[in-house]
Amino acid sequence: MRGGLHHVTAITRDVQANVDFWMGFLGLSLVKQTAGFEDAQQLHLFYGDARGRPGTLISFLVWQGGAPGRVGHGQVAEIALTIPRGRIGDWLTRALDHGIAVQGPSREFGASVLRLKDPDGIIVKLVGTDQPDGDWPAAPSGLHAATLWSDDVFATTAFLAQFGFGITAVEAGVTRLTSPGGALDIRDASGFVPGIPGTGVIDHVALRVPDAAQVTTWQARLPGATTVHDRRYFTSLYVRDPAGVLIELASDGPGMAVDEPAEALGHKLVFPPEFAAQSADLRVSLPQFARPGEERTIMRQLPFVHRIHRPDAADGSAMVLLHGTGGNEADLMPLAHRIAPHATLIGVRGRSTEEGVARFFRRLSVDSFDQDDIRSEARAFRAFWDGAVSGYDLDPARLTVLGYSNGANFAGAVMGLYPGLIRQAVLLRPMAVLSQMPKVDLTGTRVLTLAGAQDPYGRYAPALNAWLRNSGADLTARQINAGHNLSPDDLTTAQQWL
Known part of the structure; x- marks a missing residue:
C-alpha cells in the first residue's frame, strides 16, 4: 500500500x-x-x-x-x-x-x-x-x-x-x-x-x-x-x-x-468508451461552462430552474423546452438539437411535483388537473419568458416552444391564458388541460401537434386541436405510429414542419 x-x-x-x-x-x-x-x-x-x-x-x-x-x-x-x-x-x-x-x-x-x-x-x-x-x-x-x-x-x-x-x-x-x-x-x-x-x-x-x-x-x-x-x-x-x-x-x-x-x-x-455512441446527444445534454477569462452566458435569476445550450454555429433562433412528467430541463435537448442544430436551447424544469417527480402543474386524475396551479405556474412562466427574452437577448419572433406530454399540455394552457406570448410551438402528445378553454385570438401563432396512434391519452388530443383551429392558430395536426413515448417520426415530422 x-x-x-x-x-x-x-x-x-x-x-x-x-x-x-x-x-x-x-x-x-x-x-x-x-x-x-x-x-x-x-x-x-x-x-x-x-x-x-x-x-x-x-x-x-x-x-x-x-x-x-x-x-x-x-x-x-x-x-x-x-x-x-x-x-x-x-x-x-x-x-x-x-x-x-x-x-x-x-x-x-x-x-x-x-x-x-x-x-x-x-x-x-x-x-x-x-x-x-x-x-x-x-x-x-x-x-x-x-x-x-x-x-x-x-x-x-x-x-x-x-x-x-x-x-x-x-x-x-x-x-x-x-x-x-x-x-x-x-x-x-x-x-x-x-x-x-x-x-x-x-x-x-x-x-x-x-x-x-x-x-x-x-x-x-x-x-x-x-x-x-x-x-x-x-x-x-x-x-x-x-x-x-x-x-x-x-x-x-x-x-x-x-x-x-x-x-x-x-x-x-x-466520454467513457461505453458511452461513445451516445456522445453527440450527451454533449448537448451536459451543462456548458466557460473557463476564467472566456466569454460566457450570465445566467439570470428567473422563476424556473433552467439550462442553456449554445451551439457552435448559433443562427439567432432559440427553442424553449418543456419536459414531460418526471423529466428535467435537459431531457429534450438531444431531440431539440436534432430538430434545429443551430438553435440556442433553453431547457426549463417544472416546479410542481407529483410523487416526487417534476411536473409543470399538478394532476388530480387522468383527465382532471389543478386549475389554480395551472394558472399560477402559467403566470410565473410568463415572467420567466419575459426575463429570458430580455436577459438572454432572444428574438421573440424566432422562439419556438418544444413541449412533451405534461410540458406540451402546459404550453397549450399558456397559449390560452396569455395569447400571443408563444408564437410557434411543437407539442408532442398534447391534450387540453384547462377546464374551460378561453376564447382567444391566436392569429399569427403557428402550432404542430403530434399525437400517437397507440397513445392511451391520444383521444384527448382532438379537443385541443379543435380549440387551436377555432382560435385562429395556423395548426398542423398529425397522428404518428407511436404510443405516448417519443419516436423517430417525431424528429422527422418536426424537422420538416419547422
Whole structure:
C-alpha cells in the first residue's frame, strides 16, 4: 500500500460557479472533463496540478440545479490544501479581493490555516506548510488532508490503519492520522445527525494504491468492498468504514493523459468508451461552462430552474423546452438539437411535483388537473419568458416552444391564458388541460401537434386541436405510429414542419 490521498470527490449544483472558484480563485488546473462513468448524463470535472497527479486531485460530480445535501456523521466534511507558509497573508488578501468570506488565520495541528467555503458551501482549508515557495499567485500544491465525521472514532481509526494511516495527534476533538502522502482528520460526530447525499456535500475520499493489481488484492481482503471499476484514468474500489464513510482505493495509473495530450489536459469533453455512441446527444445534454477569462452566458435569476445550450454555429433562433412528467430541463435537448442544430436551447424544469417527480402543474386524475396551479405556474412562466427574452437577448419572433406530454399540455394552457406570448410551438402528445378553454385570438401563432396512434391519452388530443383551429392558430395536426413515448417520426415530422 503506497498510502496517502489520491483525490476527493464532491457534488456541485452550479458548474460555472464551481469552475470560477476552483480554477479562477484557487488557480488549480482543470485536467479532465468527462461524462460520468456511472451516469453519463452527469458531468465530472477533475482539478489538480497541471499534470493531474494523484495527491493533487479534487473532482466534482455536477448535479446542475440539484437539491442540497446535509453534512453529518458518516461523511467527508472538509478539504485541506497545501500552500507555502509565507503565503497565508497573500491568500487572505486574495480572498478579500474576490469577495470570498474567510476565517483565520488560526492554528490547527501547529500550522496556520485559512478557512473558506466554495460556492456550494464546502469547507476548504488552506494550510501553510514548509513547502518550497515560488511565483505569486500560485495554486495550492496538493491535498493536505481531508476531515471525516465519524460517530465511532475508534472504529474509523482502526479501519484506516490498514492503509498506512497512524495516529499522530489529537486536538479539539479531532484525531489526526497521517501517512507519507497526506492526512485524515477524524472528528468525533457522535450524537450528530447523519449526512444526506446531495449538492454541497463531499461524496468520498480516495486513497492511493500503486497499481490495479493491488486494488484487486484489496478487494479480496475487505468485507463489503464493491467490484473493481476501470475508471480509465485509474482503477478503483469502494468500501465503507464502520461509521459509514465512503472510502475509495484508487491506483496511481494510467493517469489523466491516456486520452488527451499531457500539455492539453481538460480542454475537451471526453466520454467513457461505453458511452461513445451516445456522445453527440450527451454533449448537448451536459451543462456548458466557460473557463476564467472566456466569454460566457450570465445566467439570470428567473422563476424556473433552467439550462442553456449554445451551439457552435448559433443562427439567432432559440427553442424553449418543456419536459414531460418526471423529466428535467435537459431531457429534450438531444431531440431539440436534432430538430434545429443551430438553435440556442433553453431547457426549463417544472416546479410542481407529483410523487416526487417534476411536473409543470399538478394532476388530480387522468383527465382532471389543478386549475389554480395551472394558472399560477402559467403566470410565473410568463415572467420567466419575459426575463429570458430580455436577459438572454432572444428574438421573440424566432422562439419556438418544444413541449412533451405534461410540458406540451402546459404550453397549450399558456397559449390560452396569455395569447400571443408563444408564437410557434411543437407539442408532442398534447391534450387540453384547462377546464374551460378561453376564447382567444391566436392569429399569427403557428402550432404542430403530434399525437400517437397507440397513445392511451391520444383521444384527448382532438379537443385541443379543435380549440387551436377555432382560435385562429395556423395548426398542423398529425397522428404518428407511436404510443405516448417519443419516436423517430417525431424528429422527422418536426424537422420538416419547422
